[in-house]
Amino acid sequence: MAGKLSFWAAALLLATFVTAAPPPPRGPNRPKPLIRKEWRTLKPHEKRDYLKAVKCILAKPALTPPFPDSGVISRYDDLVYTHIEQTMSIHFTGHFLPWHRYYTAIYERMLRDECGYKGAQPYWDWTLDTPASNFVNSPVFDAITGFGGNGPLEPTDPNSPFPPVPGRTGGGCVTSGPFAGIPNLVHLGPFNGVTYNPQCLKRDLSPYFAARYLAMNQTQLTLSQPDFGWFARIVEGGPDYELSGVHGGGHYGVGGSLGQMGDLYTSPADPIFWLHHANLDRVWWSWQKLDLQARLTDISGPENLMDYGGTNVTLAYPLSVGVSGPDVTVGNVMDIKGCGAGGVMCYDYDQLYTLL
Numbered sequence: 001m002a003g004k005l006s007f008w009a010a011a012l013l014l015a016t017f018v019t020a021a022p023p024p025p026r027g028p029n030r031p032k033p034l035i036r037k038e039w040r041t042l043k044p045h046e047k048r049d050y051l052k053a054v055k056c057i058l059a060k061p062a063l064t065p066p067f068p069d070s071g072v073i074s075r076y077d078d079l080v081y082t083h084i085e086q087t088m089s090i091h092f093t094g095h096f097l098p099w100h101r102y103y104t105a106i107y108e109r110m111l112r113d114e115c116g117y118k119g120a121q122p123y124w125d126w127t128l129d130t131p132a133s134n135f136v137n138s139p140v141f142d143a144i145t146g147f148g149g150n151g152p153l154e155p156t157d158p159n160s161p162f163p164p165v166p167g168r169t170g171g172g173c174v175t176s177g178p179f180a181g182i183p184n185l186v187h188l189g190p191f192n193g194v195t196y197n198p199q200c201l202k203r204d205l206s207p208y209f210a211a212r213y214l215a216m217n218q219t220q221l222t223l224s225q226p227d228f229g230w231f232a233r234i235v236e237g238g239p240d241y242e243l244s245g246v247h248g249g250g251h252y253g254v255g256g257s258l259g260q261m262g263d264l265y266t267s268p269a270d271p272i273f274w275l276h277h278a279n280l281d282r283v284w285w286s287w288q289k290l291d292l293q294a295r296l297t298d299i300s301g302p303e304n305l306m307d308y309g310g311t312n313v314t315l316a317y318p319l320s321v322g323v324s325g326p327d328v329t330v331g332n333v334m335d336i337k338g339c340g341a342g343g344v345m346c347y348d349y350d351q352l353y354t355l356l
């Protein structure tokens, strides 16, 4: 039901987009890409402006059509809801990276178009925050110039079917930063819950896990893969903590067992999600740039969850972000510098990873 509604809403938006969009500008009028920078290199006022825009999008009313007891209150929730609804069809698939590339660019656009933010989406280069002894001191966790840090240590449920994340150190409500002390910051989840469930933002940092999967060695292993199929599998890893890649490294390193970032469905509820996914996108673009001509069209991987060996995703595969943007295809997001000329992405990174 909700899926249908968002499909029609997206179709409507797409129709508006197709009929009303001016032809892509060329020559000197072609839009210039936004330049995404690492969080710690932003000036204090740039960090403040970004966090202000996040708070603004958290407060704007949702566009998702209401349903009984809906937890989709804000524009921010529109995005979390879209992620929850599609969780089982956008992870461990060939379109995992394209979908999250588009999703992050839509968030960046919402901050700019709906909240007056003038900058680009920042990224979090977690390799700079390893080894384990450095992790909690990451500038992204700063209480004043970042997103706040850990929650106090809480026990995990001994009856949970999931074993605890190795090295977890927290699990309670974050105690510092711009999202602390707000008992209803999060409205959705845990897991696939979409009815109103007010919760605080929780983190359960695991410096051990972060150091194991987010250091330069794992990043290099990822970048050295020969084709998109292998590259994407090494990014996503397996469904087990011990089989993680850089994707799981960020989710479990920050969210552990009890934080939103460790919840496959509700993870975008932690505003750090977007900085982590911007960096995953940067890893992908770094890999693409190692052989750009070939890798602007290199796509494969299962259409269905974990169905390695099954039907591969192609450039024509559709991507939807619900009410927050028009439907596009994988082919539309392969070039981050498409900038209106056949592509919908228009940004770049100030600095890329290189193969060492």
Ligand SMILES: *[C@@H]1O[C@H](CO)[C@@H](O)[C@H](O)[C@H]1NC(C)=O
Residues within 6 Å of the ligand: 211, 212, 213, 215, 217, 218, 221
């Ligand atoms: C990278 O280094 C970490 C920390 O020393 C280690 O736990 C991990 O196994 C290494 N990963 C790879 C792919 O070598």
Ligand SMILES: *[C@@H]1O[C@H](CO)[C@@H](O)[C@H](O)[C@H]1NC(C)=O
Residues within 6 Å of the ligand: 227, 228, 229, 230, 300, 301, 309, 310, 311, 312
């Ligand atoms: C899917 O793509 C991979 C390359 O990543 C290829 O090896 C495999 O044969 C393809 N599978 C099918 C069913 O076409």
Ligand SMILES: [Cu+2]
Residues within 6 Å of the ligand: 083, 091, 100
């Ligand atoms: Cu996701």
